[in-house]
Amino acid sequence: MTVGRTVLRSMLVVAAFAGGLQAAFADEWRTTSSLIGESKYGDSFQHYDYVNPDAPKGGTLNSVVLGTFDSFNPYIVQGSAAAGFAPFGGGLLYDTLMEQATDEGSVSHPLIADAYKHPDDYSSATYRLDARAKWHDGKPITTDDVIWSFQVLKANSPMYSRYFENVTEAIAVSDREVEFHFNQKGNRELPKILGDLVVLPKHWWEGTDANGKKRDVTRPTQEPPLGSAAYKIASFKPGSEIIWQRVPDYWAAKLPVKIGRENFDRQRFSYFLDDNAAWQAFTKGGLHDIRPENSSRRWNTAYNFPAVQAGDVIKQEFKTASPEPMQAFMLNTRRPLFGDRLVRAALTYPLDFESMNRTLFFGSNTRTSSYFQGTELASSGLPQGKELDILEQYRDKLPPEVFTQEFKLPVYDSPQAERKYLKTAVDLFAKAGWVIKGGKMVNAKTGEPFKFEILGWNDTDQVLSSPYIANLRKIGVDATLRLIDQTQYINRVNNFDFDVTISQLGQSDSPGNEQRDFWSSKAADTPGSRNYAGIKNPVVDALVDRVIFATDRDDLVAATHALDRVLLWNYYVVPQHHRSVVWIAYWNKFGIPEKQPAYSGVDQNSWWIDPDKEKALAAKYKSGN
16 A cells, blocks of 8 residues: 555655764754765755756646545644645645755755754754745745744644654744754754754735635635745645646746756646546546556556557656655554554464465565664664663563564465464464454453454555455454545544554654654654554653664664664554555656656656647547646
């Protein structure tokens, strides 16, 4: 279920400072921030090396979205934000202080801010605004906007609240400089990640609408907000369509991060209630131009319709170098049923990934066995060295296996494997006080059946859940799948109203403050956080802080290994799988740079409409845009 993989990573992936910057450079203005070594572009950054700097502007990019929307405010828990908005980052409408690089991990380049600096004790950070930065109404972006945005987002956005938990205030030190103060020293990540702050227009949000009603940034709205980025809302049909128009005098169009990108004059998002309807829209053309494909079965069997055979629809695989997300069944430990670690361990064994990969995924997936898959941050073997020293501090509070066994998931590699692993599951249930009676797994004392519901919203959730449910029922566990519409699903997940759900947690190659949103006790009680499992573990809290306050790269790697290992051995999730490639199918109407960014795999913002190709398709399929 790697939905919108590249986009999701771009929204959800954050960085923590790992290598450290030399004190000799402390408190000096920097125009590019890098958390692992220097950016490959250095001080001579003109544009990304993969883009076509002369890419033409024009045309319409047509996209399909599943579900519906009822809000243009993505930074609150209430409502479903329209396509083009993002709960973290600026989306199509707003710029951030700096912009995360598309082709390097843990690197950011100037956007609203043209430089930043911090003292060598990391007790604060100062950002200097680009004097050219302006809103779509022509008014300049000011330090007041930055300060107000920081205050509003920290108060109302679950993601930004934990991301900037240790940022206490923002003050203007000049007309162009904002200084952020921290309540702790040595957090090497904070100076850099403040560049991820999205800046909102204070004067617009504190003003009144066409009816004279005062706007409220804490509530959903369907009034198109004022923005600062490359696009603004041109039109919309509530719940069914939104069209974005490129801003012709966009202030940042000539900045290095923007040259050769954001080339479409219009971006149209059409909403469908289910993926089958979206698929039909793609095969016919006109409403859906680029389709990230997530279904192995469809990728391998369904791309044989006439447009593919004629070469008018192209399939392409893009390899990525970024970390793999943890996609898993998230066990909600807020439910007493999942409070026992032995029960959670037992639920891991009935998942037969190998059979699913062979029969459902055409052998294209790999089992995920770490929360930091695909990086040096993934734990392996037995803890040793600095990692062992860190874990020793909590030995009496950790499962003993952390120190004595390498964490391994079951491998269904023989006909006997199913019997072996289902028996292991039954034995673990027995240790936790659950036994099989009359073919049902029940509590040995109360007779209560072991019963839970997996909450989902699309066909992919059904594909992933059905084999697992079938195996659970073989040991008497009454698991069911409930599919609901996307809006209900989002609301229920935001409020942790589920037993089990399927979700992804994306990581960067330099984890840091965002780990609080994933694992902390505070996040477990905060609606809208990504602590889906409801983890409240003092050791996990301590290890998260250990990651955040890592003194150098080696220290960060050791601390992250320890966190990874503790999370795995507590069985908060049942891991599923990942792919190190992105599958894209697209109508042949685009100009595409010869290469795409190796780190993220693909940057659709670097593509452009080829008028001759588009005209030929329109004539052939009578599907003009």
